[in-house]
Amino acid sequence: MASKSIDNAFTAKSLRDAATDPTYAGALSFMRRRYTKKLIGADAVVLGIPFDAAVSNRPGARFGPQAIRRASAIFDNDPQYPFSRDLFEAMSVIDYGDVMLDYGHHWKTPRLIEAEATKIIESGAFLLSLGGDHFVTWPLLKAHAARHGPLALVHFDAHQDTWSDDADDAGEIERIDHGSFVARAVRQGVIEPEHSIQIGIRTHAPEDFGIRIMPGHEVEDLSAQAIADAILAHVGDRPCYLTFDIDCLDPAFAPGTGTPVAGGPSSAKILSVLRKLGSLNICGADVVEVAPAYDHADITAIAGATVAMYMLGLRAERLSAR
Numbered sequence: 001m002a003s004k005s006i007d008n009a010f011t012a013k014s015l016r017d018a019a020t021d022p023t024y025a026g027a028l029s030f031m032r033r034r035y036t037k038k039l040i041g042a043d044a045v046v047l048g049i050p051f052d053a054a055v056s057n058r059p060g061a062r063f064g065p066q067a068i069r070r071a072s073a074i075f076d077n078d079p080q081y082p083f084s085r086d087l088f089e090a091m092s093v094i095d096y097g098d099v100m101l102d103y104g105h106h107w108k109t110p111r112l113i114e115a116e117a118t119k120i121i122e123s124g125a126f127l128l129s130l131g132g133d134h135f136v137t138w139p140l141l142k143a144h145a146a147r148h149g150p151l152a153l154v155h156f157d158a159h160q161d162t163w164s165d166d167a168d169d170a171g172e173i174e175r176i177d178h179g180s181f182v183a184r185a186v187r188q189g190v191i192e193p194e195h196s197i198q199i200g201i202r203t204h205a206p207e208d209f210g211i212r213i214m215p216g217h218e219v220e221d222l223s224a225q226a227i228a229d230a231i232l233a234h235v236g237d238r239p240c241y242l243t244f245d246i247d248c249l250d251p252a253f254a255p256g257t258g259t260p261v262a263g264g265p266s267s268a269k270i271l272s273v274l275r276k277l278g279s280l281n282i283c284g285a286d287v288v289e290v291a292p293a294y295d296h297a298d299i300t301a302i303a304g305a306t307v308a309m310y311m312l313g314l315r316a317e318r319l320s321a322r
Contacts, residue, residue, distance in 0.1 A: 256295025
């Protein structure tokens with residue numbers, strides 16, 4: 001037992017230490033990374049955003065960051081599959097904890113998220129955010145675009161999220177809605193619609209803004225390689241933001257979410273797609289809409305944690321290739 005760790009989230013001596021906490025015990029940061037607000041030396045930062053006041057159906061995604069962190073404990077000890085490596089040998093990662101939000105003043109939420117994200121991004125670290133409902137992607141996109149310019153959006157979801165946001169001509173917005181962030185991002189020049197792509201869509205919205213859509217039936221018919229090839233060809237080498245709504249997956253693989261839609265892909269297929277996206281210039285990423293109150297045996301939380309781990313895996317490979 002001398003070589004084993006416990007509570008590595010607090011006791012780690014290095015940001016690149018491998019954790020060996022028992023899966024069933026220890027402090028539950030994301031993948032046992034050290035909890036700290038100190039950004040010096042961090043290649044990547046995990047940030048929780050416990051917000052779900054923008055949902056149109058079932059609430060509960062405010063508990064998503066907790067659930068994803070808990071589920072991520074299964075990635076301890078062994079090299080992370082399918083990357084065949086300890087991701088933290090080449091990449092120092094911290095868990096920054098959560099954004100502090102006031103549940104009584106939701107109109108302040110976008111500004112608070114954007115400010116916290118901006119601080120992390122300006123440090124030079126890669127930001128991986130854990131939602132929260134999909135509204136949180138809007139201030140995250142603004143923060144990333146402020147550094148990298150307009151972004152290509154790679155969007156895994158059952159919904160287009162292009163509904164009206166009630167913005168006036170100055171871009172001032174009163175509405176807080178998880179179904180409008182894409183429309184908002186297009187209208188304000190934060191993303192490039194002609195180089196953006198949505199994968200797994202199984203609902204209709206009034207507008208697509210010229211964004212390439214791969215609907216659920218197309219995803220079902222294509223191989224993971226064909227889906228990945230379409231994404232890579234459409235985005236190219238442009239800076240992109242990767243956002244993953246867990247309801248992209250069929251409810252059989254992700255029941256714990258606010259707006260489940262039948263007919264989606266399996267977790268195995270979409271993880272295979274993600275694994276093939278290593279050449280994308282991903283500037284930031286998030287996993288959203290995990291709502292553990294509707295989950296069973298942590299199925300959805302495990303899927304969300306695995307998607308997040310793949311995002312870090314792609315980043316680790318990119319750093320190693322430099």
